[in-house]
Amino acid sequence: GGIITQTPKFLIGQEGQKLTLKCQQNFNHDTMYWYRQDSGKGLRLIYYSITENDLQKGDLSEGYDASREKKSSFSLTVTSAQKNEMAVFLCASSTDRGREVFFGKGTRLTVV
Amino acid sequence: GEKVEQHESTLSVREGDSAVINCTYTDTASSYFPWYKQEAGKGLHFVIDIRSNVDRKQSQRLIVLLDKKAKRFSLHITATQPEDSAIYFCAASMRRSGGSNAKLTFGKGTKLSVKS
Numbered sequence: 001g002g003i004i005t006q007t008p009k010f011l012i013g014q015e016g017q018k019l020t021l022k023c024q025q026n027f028n029h030d031t032m033y034w035y036r037q038d039s040g041k042g043l044r045l046i047y048y049s050i051t052e053n054d055l056q057k058g059d060l061s062e063g064y065d066a067s068r069e070k071k072s073s074f075s076l077t078v079t080s081a082q083k084n085e086m087a088v089f090l091c092a093s094s095t096d097r098g099r100e101v102f103f104g105k106g107t108r109l110t111v112v
Numbered sequence: 113g114e115k116v117e118q119h120e121s122t123l124s125v126r127e128g129d130s131a132v133i134n135c136t137y138t139d140t141a142s143s144y145f146p147w148y149k150q151e152a153g154k155g156l157h158f159v160i161d162i163r164s165n166v167d168r169k170q171s172q173r174l175i176v177l178l179d180k181k182a183k184r185f186s187l188h189i190t191a192t193q194p195e196d197s198a199i200y201f202c203a204a205s206m207r208r209s210g211g212s213n214a215k216l217t218f219g220k221g222t223k224l225s226v227k228s
Contacts (some may be wrong), residue, residue, distance in 0.1 A: 004155075033215070040121070042201060042220035043156075058215065059113070090155060101146070101216060103155040 002027035004104035006091050012110045019078040021107045023091030029102075032074035033092040036060055036085075037106070043090065049074055081111045114139040116204050118219025127228045131189045135202035135219050138183065142204040145178060145185045146216070150199045159200075160187070192226045199223050 004025045013019045025032065031050050035043040045058030047066035055066055063085070065077040074091060088108050094101040119134045137145075146161035162169045162176040162185065169176045175188040185204075189196055203216040 035218075040220060042118070043218040045215050045217075048215055056215075092156075100158050100161070103148075103157065105155040 002029075002102070004091055004093060004102055006089075006104040006107050008107060009105070010108050010110070012112060013078070013081045015081060015083060015111055017081045017111075019081050019109070021076045021078075021089055021091075021109075023074045023076075023104060024072055025074075025091075025093040025102070025104075026072065027093055027095075027102060028071070029093035029095055030071070031094045032068065033094075033101070034058075034064075034066060034074065034076045035090045035092065037088040037090055046076065046089075078109070081109070083111045085109065086111050114142055114204055114206070114217040116202060116217050116219045118202055118222055120222045121220065122223045122225070124225045124227060125192050127192060127194060127226055129192055131192050131196070131224055131226070133187045133200055133202070133222045133224070134184065135186065135204075136182075136184045137204045137217075139204070139206065140180075140183070141206045144205045145176070146203050147174075147176065147187050148201045148203065148218075150201065150221070152198075156201060189224075194226050194228050197224055197226045 007022045033048040034046040044060045046060045049068040052071045067075045088106040091104040115138045125131045143164040148156040149159045150156045160174045173190045178185045199221045202219040205216045
């Protein structure tokens, strides 16, 4: 089996600050995703990447950048943290066929 | 784009009873419907899925039904146990050309409580 590791687990930033969340997977999966989980709103896709150096915008990409410099890692940058985006950010990966998507344990973002 | 509505935000059942969570989707092109479970403080993990070429799938105590005409799918958990308590998410995606699945669209989640 494999694992998805998200760092940090908890991230506290100041309003307006640029913050980066990191994700590593050792499944050797092609596709990786960043989702945002807000209480009562389910998961919303921010960015995904189907291969190294590929980036695709999701439904919630405004205010975020992403980077897939190698197959095993996918990072997400909050370009200017706002208090209304305090949430849990979940990284995920799947094979190209997307038969099953595996999730990390999440990074909880707090903006002060 | 696709929208997935998960009808029950909370559900409480007695241990041993069945729990049913219902979802509807909007895009007729959606063909893959997985379910995920999230326990307190943890990430999501896959529990069961169904593809549009079948209308029923069972894995132990979990049954998924798909009604393509009504664009509705449901998760049935039979003989519930306290460890089934969690948040359950339904999702839907289309199959892209070449056979791969496109991105998943999730419902808002159902918090299931199984009381002993």
